[in-house]
Amino acid sequence: MTQTVQITIPAAFTSHHQGVLTRYLVDDRQLGPAEWQLLYQGIDVLGTARFQAGGRANTFRQLYHRHIDAHFASPYLEQLLALDDVKAQSPALIAEFARRIAPRLQQASLLLPNMPQTWLFYAYCVYWWQNFGRGYAFEIQIVRDLRASGVNFYTHDVRDPVERRSAADLIVLNLAGDVKTSTYFLREALSQRLLSDFYVTRLWAGKRQHTLVVFQQPAAWEQINGDTVDGQLADLLRLLPRPVRLQQGDVTLVVVGYEMWKRRVLQVQRRQNDE
Amino acid sequence: MSEKQLTEMSYSEFQEVMDTYIIRSARQDDAIPSPTFLELLFDTLSKRVKNVIQLQGQVVNGELVLAAPTGPKAVQVRGNQILLGDWRVIVKLQGGEFQPA
Numbered sequence: 444m445t446q447t448v449q450i451t452i453p454a455a456f457t458s459h460h461q462g463v464l465t466r467y468l469v470d471d472r473q474l475g476p477a478e479w480q481l482l483y484q485g486i487d488v489l490g491t492a493r494f495q496a497g498g499r500a501n502t503f504r505q506l507y508h509r510h511i512d513a514h515f516a517s518p519y520l521e522q523l524l525a526l527d528d529v530k531a532q533s534p535a536l537i538a539e540f541a542r543r544i545a546p547r548l549q550q551a552s553l554l555l556p557n558m559p560q561t562w563l564f565y566a567y568c569v570y571w572w573q574n575f576g577r578g579y580a581f582e583i584q585i586v587r588d589l590r591a592s593g594v595n596f597y598t599h600d601v602r603d604p605v606e607r608r609s610a611a612d613l614i615v616l617n618l619a620g621d622v623k624t625s626t627y628f629l630r631e632a633l634s635q636r637l638l639s640d641f642y643v644t645r646l647w648a649g650k651r652q653h654t655l656v657v658f659q660q661p662a663a664w665e666q667i668n669g670d671t672v673d674g675q676l677a678d679l680l681r682l683l684p685r686p687v688r689l690q691q692g693d694v695t696l697v698v699v700g701y702e703m704w705k706r707r708v709l710q711v712q713r714r715q716n717d718e
Numbered sequence: 719m720s721e722k723q724l725t726e727m728s729y730s731e732f733q734e735v736m737d738t739y740i741i742r743s744a745r746q747d748d749a750i751p752s753p754t755f756l757e758l759l760f761d762t763l764s765k766r767v768k769n770v771i772q773l774q775g776q777v778v779n780g781e782l783v784l785a786a787p788t789g790p791k792a793v794q795v796r797g798n799q800i801l802l803g804d805w806r807v808i809v810k811l812q813g814g815e816f817q818p819a
Contacts, residue, residue, distance in 0.1 A: 637763065
C-alpha cells in the first residue's frame with residue numbers, strides 16, 4: 444500500500460548547509476573551521492525537519508529515536524561489550540549496524556529512491572548512528588583501560604537505557620567526567636555549557652594520528668595536581684602531555700595528556716588509601 | 719560527483735557516497751584538525767559566558783558577607799547566599815560557620 448509522504452525541510456537549512464553536508468559525507472578533510480560549524484548547525488536544523496505520512500507528523504529527531512536508537516542501540520552495545528578488542532573490532536560492528544539503517548527506513552517508507560528529501564533523513568540517521576557507535580566504542584576503551592590501570596572509579600551501566608543518559612559517564616575522585624569523541628565533545632559545548640569536571644577525548648595530532656587528552660575545569664585539576672604551564676591554543680599539541688592552562692576571554696580549561704592524568708589520579712588515590 | 723548537492727545526485731551516486739561514508743566514519747572520528755577544534759570550542763564557550771556578575775565579599779567575624787551587585791535584579795545576595803532564579807547558592811568558608819540570610 445502506498446501512502447502519501449511529505450517532508451518539510453526548514454528554510455533555515457540552506458543550500459550552504461546541504462553543500463557542506465555533502466562535502467562532509469564525501470570527504471571530511473575538505474572542511475575548514477567555518478564549514479564544521481555550518482555542518483553542526485545544518486545537522487541541528489535537520490533534526491527539526493518534519494516527516495508527514497499517514498496523517499502523522501514527526502521530526503527527524505523523533506523518527507531517529509523511534510526507528511534507529513530504540514531498535515539498534517541496545518543490541519549494538521551488548522555486542523560491543525562482548526568484543527575482546529574494542530578498538531580493532533568496533534569499526535566493523537558500527538558499519539554492520541549502519542548498513543541495517545537503509546533497509547529499516549525503506550521498510551517504513553522513510554527512505555524512498557524517488558524522493559531525494561528522504562535521503563536527507565537517511566543521511567541524518569547515519570550521521571548520528573556513526574557518532575553514537577564511535578562514542579560508545581571510545582567510552583568502553585577508556586573504561587577498560589582505567590580498570591586495567593588500577594584507577595578507582597564509578598561508571599554508569601551503558602546497557603541500561605536510563606543510566607546510559609546519566610549526567611556523567613565516570614566518577615573519579617568525586618569528580619564527574621565524560622568520555623567523548625572530539626565531535627561529541629564539541630557538540631556538547633555548542634549545545635550547552637561544559638557541565639562535567641573533566642572530559643576524556645581525542646585530538647587529531649596529525650593526518651592519521653590521535654592523541655588522548657583530558658580537558659578539565661581548573662578546579663578539577665587543582666584537586667589532582669595544580670601544576671600547569673600557560674599555553675596558547677596553537678601551542679597545545681607541542682606542550683602536551685604536560686598540563687596546559689588554556690585561557691581565552693573568560694574561559695579557562697586545563698588540558699593534560701591522558702596517561703599523565705591517569706598517573707596523577709593514581710598518585711592521589713594511593714595517597715588517600717595510605718592516610 | 720562531490721560538486722553536486724546530495725539531493726541532486728542519482729540514487730546510485732547517493733548510495734555510493736553513503737556506503738563510503740559508513741566505512742570511513744566507522745573507522746575514525748571526524749577529521750577536525752586540532753586547531754579548528756580548539757578554535758570552535760573556545761569561541762563557543764566564550765560566547766556562552768556573556769553575563770558576568772562580579773561579587774565582592776569580606777570576612778566579618780569569621781563569616782563571609784557578600785556585597786549585593788549593582789547589576790541585574792535577577793541576582794540577589796544575602797549574607798553568604800546568592801539567589802539566582804530557582805537557585806540558592808550558599809558559599810561556605812572552610813572551617814567557617816553558616817551565615818543565615
